[in-house]
Amino acid sequence: MQYRELGRTGWKVSTISFGAWAIGGTWGQVNDEESMAALHRALDLGINFFDTADVYGDGHSERLIARLRKERSEPFYVATKAGRRLSPHVAEGYNRENLTAFVERSLRNLNTEVLDLLQLHCPPTPVYYLPEVFGVLDDLVRAGKLRHYGVSVEKVEEALKAIEFPGVQTVQIIYNIFRQRPAELLFRETLARRVGILARVPLASGLLSGGISRQTRFEADDHRSFNREGAAFDKGETFSGLDFESGLAAVEALRPLVPAGQTLAQFALRWILMQQAVTCAIPGGRRPSQVEDNVRSADLPPLPDATMQAVGAIYAQYAKPLVHHLW
Template sequence: MNFRRFGKTNQNISEIGLGTWQVGGKWGSTFDHKLAENILNTAADNGINFIDSADVYSDGESERAIGNFLKTRSEKFFVATKCGRQINPHTNEGYTPAVLRKYVEDSLKRLQLETLDLVQLHCPPTQVFYRPEIFGLFEDLKTEGKVQNLGISVEKVEEALKGIEFNNVVSVQIIFNMFRQRPCELFFEQAKKKDVGVIVRVPLASGLLTGKYTKDTSFEAGDHRFFNRNGEMFDKGETFSGIDYNTGLEAVAVLKELFSGQLNLAEIALRWILMFENVSTVIPGASRPEQVVENLNCLQQPALSDLQMSQAKEIYLKYFKNTIHQWW
């Protein structure tokens, strides 16, 4: 495992972390705590020390599984969670210091921790990033010892840039992959200037960048790739990175030609992200232990050449920039 400095926290975290949205099984399935235990242990056994969760993942079961797991291991893990998405309706007005404080305290109980390594605002409405009292709450929680660090998870580059104006924001979690390349422009530059860590989520565009899907692939009713393609439940950028599914398949076909000597496109897609030094960690999910190992295989891939990076950029410009670049 390789490690990178996590911004102003000065912690060293694994280049590949573990996202736990689906750690208890496939999206839409009943949460399987034994499966979650196996996935978490596989990650730890292979050197992963960064685990990302949220209080809404499987209605808190993801956090409970992590809390139980931590009790069985002696290693030091950097555990990040998120809060705010429980607010319903999910509006700016729903974000209050009292509500967020309760969410943090509930996460501490489920994780069986006295302090959170990192708590992130979970993709709040854009207006929240203009409210100093929300960010001030987390200074109070730090003083009380309940929180070590504050981060933000965002949908838009605009929100990331606004959020890091608050000095107590140590990290930004953002969607970044071969099909969503905008963050590597101004945002990465500003994050470096402010010594802010960057957590990359949706690195495989909800599985599109594995190269395994076709026009005939079907998804179960409880899977967001079935019910959220147009943003019916939450920001559509979280599903297939917000791109048109069939256009994504066309771009994947071109990528397969570009990297024709490679057996696994997912490894290339993850290695592409790690080519950017501003990235602190990438957090692909896993619904079975084998997927953890498969994701880690990207660390054995050689660095992409300048020509390959340029060609990947050309694919983005051709297929996606005109439709999604300015949106997120």
């Protein structure tokens, strides 16, 4: 495992970390004992950063991580998120009363007295223009409820606005072979400000795992069956905003670039880690075998320039016209 500094926190976190959305729900049927086995295997392999949210299984994901902390002695960092419990999900809801209540609930779910890292959970764009919201987070840090805070965003523009607030330590954003826009400007700015980048949806909802085909069928409670057009939340969270057919065509174009002995998933994760600005990629893992496959990418050699250029050409052909201008 490799480790990189996370913003100005002083933490060194595993470049392949653990995304806990899938063990909470909306990814089809999940088994808690298998999820726990995956979490334990992550620690075994050197993962020390786990990303969750209060809405993943209505707090279930947080509670599983609390169980992990109880069952293991090794220290690790937990990032959670708040805001999506609001209904309606509007900027006005990001007030002191609600944010404090969300933090208190996550503290209970995680069975801890202080949250390592709290992230605003893809709030409406106007929130980034409300200094008082970030003032509340500063107060929660001073009160000892949070060690640090950051943002999880949908759009590059939101991230650029968020990092103007000096307390923002991290930006979580979709960044993968099919969503390359963050590398154009955002990464340069986060490097200059020493803000960490958490690359979420690194495998484009499984497309970049190489295991999905036209014959794949998703369960009714899997967002890949019900959110392709953004019916439940931002369309960009499902298959990175690509339509299914375009995504499959892009995957076939990528396959010849994968070195012998690597999986497409490992190749896609290693591609993300070529960016110095990225602190870690946070793929999900519902089974130990998935975690093992993901972790191997951390120690792979750098990709050659020719390969990076070929990936860029595939992005330009298959994905850029569909997603680049939207997020």
